[in-house]
Amino acid sequence: MTYKASSKRYETMQYRNCGNTGLKLPLLSLGLWHNFGGSTMSTESKKVLFEAFDSGITHFDLANNYGPPYGSAESNFGKVMKSDLSKYRDELIISSKAGYDMWDGPYGEWGSKKHVIASCDQSLKRMNLDYVDIFYSHRFDPNTLLEETADALESIYRSGKALYIGVSSYSAKKTKEMYSILKNRGIKILIHQPSYSLINRWIEKDLAPTLIKKGVGCIAFSPLAQGMLSEKYFKGIPKISRANQKITSLNKELITKKNLKILQELNEIAKKRGQSLSQMAIAWVLNNKAITSALIGVRNTQQLRENINALKNLDFSKSELALLNRTAHDEGINLWAPSSSF
Numbered sequence: 492m493t494y495k496a497s498s499k500r501y502e503t504m505q506y507r508n509c510g511n512t513g514l515k516l517p518l519l520s521l522g523l524w525h526n527f528g529g530s531t532m533s534t535e536s537k538k539v540l541f542e543a544f545d546s547g548i549t550h551f552d553l554a555n556n557y558g559p560p561y562g563s564a565e566s567n568f569g570k571v572m573k574s575d576l577s578k579y580r581d582e583l584i585i586s587s588k589a590g591y592d593m594w595d596g597p598y599g600e601w602g603s604k605k606h607v608i609a610s611c612d613q614s615l616k617r618m619n620l621d622y623v624d625i626f627y628s629h630r631f632d633p634n635t636l637l638e639e640t641a642d643a644l645e646s647i648y649r650s651g652k653a654l655y656i657g658v659s660s661y662s663a664k665k666t667k668e669m670y671s672i673l674k675n676r677g678i679k680i681l682i683h684q685p686s687y688s689l690i691n692r693w694i695e696k697d698l699a700p701t702l703i704k705k706g707v708g709c710i711a712f713s714p715l716a717q718g719m720l721s722e723k724y725f726k727g728i729p730k731i732s733r734a735n736q737k738i739t740s741l742n743k744e745l746i747t748k749k750n751l752k753i754l755q756e757l758n759e760i761a762k763k764r765g766q767s768l769s770q771m772a773i774a775w776v777l778n779n780k781a782i783t784s785a786l787i788g789v790r791n792t793q794q795l796r797e798n799i800n801a802l803k804n805l806d807f808s809k810s811e812l813a814l815l816n817r818t819a820h821d822e823g824i825n826l827w828a829p830s831s832s833f
């Protein structure tokens with residue numbers, strides 16, 4: 492049976508303007524990096540998509556190489572788009588990206604015009620879409636002039652293949668440069684997509700203030716530090732967890748004794764707020780004035796529901812914030828630091 496969206500889908504979700512633009516994003520957005528790949532989308536992942544939309548999550552984030560295998564998250568999403576979601580296309584913000592390794596040879600990654608445009612075309616085909624709402628340069632390419640990557644983004648924007656342009660994991664310096672280049676061409680960067688969480692704080696020094704100043708939105712990815720900001724690793728590595736997957740982005744070695752001690756301390760603070768650690772981690776990210784939306788991943792509807800319930804308590808007292816700042820710092824888990832090191 493074809494999916495029919497809940498008539499209550501806009502009753503509880505809150506939305507924020509993306510920087511100083513008119514585009515609103517839900518406080519929680521859903522990413523399809525993990526759990527949506529493979530030869531077909533699992534029944535549970537489909538349920539996650541539908542339940543997310545039923546809860547007012549209007550934004551789904553993808554990239555060329557989400558899977559595994561590369562491209563399969565987009566292909567699977569494209570099938571669901573065609574069978575169930577096409578009638579809601581104008582209610583959805585769908586994003587994709589190019590920049591990381593996608594196909595063999597010199598044009599299969601990075602920021603050349605050749606790669607970025609070909610990748611965008613491939614993504615649209617896989618997702619059964621005429622356009623994406625947001626198209627990102629996925630990482631800064633030190634061996635391609637920013638002007639060339641900007642050429643590609645401009646072409647994608649002017650041809651209507653994307654309504655808005657974003658950058659991901661660019662430093663404040665490179666964001667400002669790209670912002671100026673595109674502004675001179677009459678295009679405003681809508682949004683930046685950096686990693687950000689209680690234990691990954693790199694944006695606070697330069698990037699967040701820069702984005703506020705420029706009126707650029709900010710969607711924080713991995714607000715749960717890929718699941719570390721939950722109770723799941725307190726008693727070892729569970730069989731079903733990202734850290735235990737064969738092909739994974741969460742190296743078990745990141746879950747050190749020192750990190751676990753911090754996570755347990757954070758958990759005690761969360762309990763006093765009447766939240767789970769994951770819920771507090773989401774609420775905390777949204778407390779930063781630069782942040783438009785927290786971009787989460789989930790394995791199942793249970794995690795989705797728990798995370799949505801984080802939005803019921805977004806307020807922090809001054810003393811809670813001070814305590815959190817004393818407890819959690821940058822804990823060396825930012826895998827995307829190379830891109831923002833320029």
Ligand SMILES: NC(=O)c1ccc[n+]([C@@H]2O[C@H](COP(=O)([O-])OP(=O)(O)OC[C@H]3O[C@@H](n4cnc5c(N)ncnc54)[C@H](OP(=O)(O)O)[C@@H]3O)[C@@H](O)[C@H]2O)c1
Pocket residue numbers: 521522523524525526552553629659660684712713714715716717718719721722723731732733734769786787788789790793794795797798827
């Ligand atoms: N621009 C970029 O370079 C970039 C890079 C990375 C991600 N992203 C985007 O950001 C999205 C989110 O990234 P992410 O998946 O790393 O985000 P995350 O929300 O930090 O981590 C998601 C993982 O945490 C666990 N989890 C979620 N809710 C939980 C809960 N309530 N309790 C316990 N565990 C929970 C699940 O892992 P288990 O499997 O262990 O259950 C889930 O797969 C991606 O899908 C992608 O769209 C972008």
